[in-house]
Amino acid sequence: MNSPFHIVGLxxxxxxxxxxxxxxxxxxxxxxxxxxDISRQVVEPGMPALTEIRKHFGPQALTEAGxxxxxxxxxxxxxDPAEKSWLEGLLHPMIREELVRQLSQPPSPYTLxxxxxxxxxxxxxxxxxxxxxxxxxxVPESVQMERTMARDDNSRxxxxxxxxxxxxxxxxxxxxxxxxxxxxxxxEVERQVRDLHDQLLAEFG
Numbered sequence: 001m002n003s004p005f006h007i008v009g010l011x012x013x014x015x016x017x018x019x020x021x022x023x024x025x026x027x028x029x030x031x032x033x034x035x036x037d038i039s040r041q042v043v044e045p046g047m048p049a050l051t052e053i054r055k056h057f058g059p060q061a062l063t064e065a066g067x068x069x070x071x072x073x074x075x076x077x078x079x080d081p082a083e084k085s086w087l088e089g090l091l092h093p094m095i096r097e098e099l100v101r102q103l104s105q106p107p108s109p110y111t112l113x114x115x116x117x118x119x120x121x122x123x124x125x126x127x128x129x130x131x132x133x134x135x136x137x138x139v140p141e142s143v144q145m146e147r148t149m150a151r152d153d154n155s156r157x158x159x160x161x162x163x164x165x166x167x168x169x170x171x172x173x174x175x176x177x178x179x180x181x182x183x184x185x186x187x188e189v190e191r192q193v194r195d196l197h198d199q200l201l202a203e204f205g
Contacts, residue, residue, distance in 0.1 A: 003100075003103060003104045003115075004104070005103070005104070005106070005112075005113060005115045006113055006114040006115075006132045006133075006200075006204045007103060007114070007115060007117055007130050007131045007132055008115070008116050008117070008131060008132060008133045008134075008135060008136065008200060009114075009116075009117050009118075009119065009122045009127070009128060009131035009133065009134045009135065009141075010022055010025075010032075010117065010118045010119075010122075010123035010135045011117050011118075011119055011120060011121075011134065011135070011136055011137070011172065012120070012136055012137030012138060012139075012172070012182075013120070013139075013141075013144050013163060013166055013167075013169060013172065014120060014144060014147075014148050014159070014162050014163060015143065015145065015147035015148035015151070015159075016137045016138060016139050016140070016143075016144060016147075016165065016182055017137055017139065017147070017182040017189075018059035018118055018137050019122065020182070020186075020189070021137050021180055021182060021193060022118050022187065023187065024032070024190055024193040025116055025193060028194070029112060030112060030114070030116055030197070031103075031106035031110060031112070031115045032115065032116035032117070032118055033099055033102045033103050033115070033116070033117055033118065034119070035095060035099060035117070035118060035120070035121065035127065036118075036120065037124075038092065038095050038098045038099055039078070039095050040068040041098065042091060042094045042095055042098060042138060043068045043091070044067075045066050045067055048094075049090060049091060049094055050062075050068060051105065052090055052204075053068065053073070053087070053090070053142075054179055056086065057073070057076065057083075058204060059130050060072060061073055061076075063099065067189075073087075076107065078097075078161055078165075080157050081138070082109070083145050088125075090146065092125055092126075096125075096127060096130075098131065099117060099119075099130070103115050103117060103130075103172075106153045107117065110141055112201070112202075113201065113205050114200050114201075115205035117130060117131055120166065121166075123167050123171075123172060123175055124166065124167055126134070128175075129150065132142035132204075133177040133178070133200070134175055134176050134177045134178075135176065135177065135178050135180060135196065136172055136173055136175075136176035136178070136179050136180065137182050138169065138172075138173055138176075138179050138180065138182065138183075139179055139181075139182050139183040140183060141163065141169055142164065143183055144159075145160075145163070148162070178196055180192050180193065180196070
């Protein structure tokens, strides 16, 4: 990626607390772009991706208001791996292109030498090719399960299926440049983030 900034990837399994950690980086003045936000933007009404999804899956993929029926589509792709592959083939290039655009345009003036790409699928997709370092937010799988069930009102079975579709905790942490332990009190997490921020400034500055 041709960017004036170093790109640092931030990832972690579902329920690991990526949003909490990235807000801490944001409080230190770091510009960040969330791939989940981009994935919602590219399928908004009027966007080309939504038109293609309707053509492929039919009108049942949309709500009565014409928006993407996320619950229906989520169930569909979990039941059919071929449909999941089709959807990823459509959306991942669009998401990557928009990520690149937003990462290269932080609010002005911006004086830090790095920006953050936040993505749950950083290592499962080619998004990892965009980054110079990989930060992994890590908690035990039992904590992921508890937090996700409480946050999203999902069944244990649904969360287990989501976790099974993601990279394992062992694989993810093995590819980390640094690991943020988010299974501890918030002041300790904040200390880890400040220390990492200082290290990145020293390394890239």
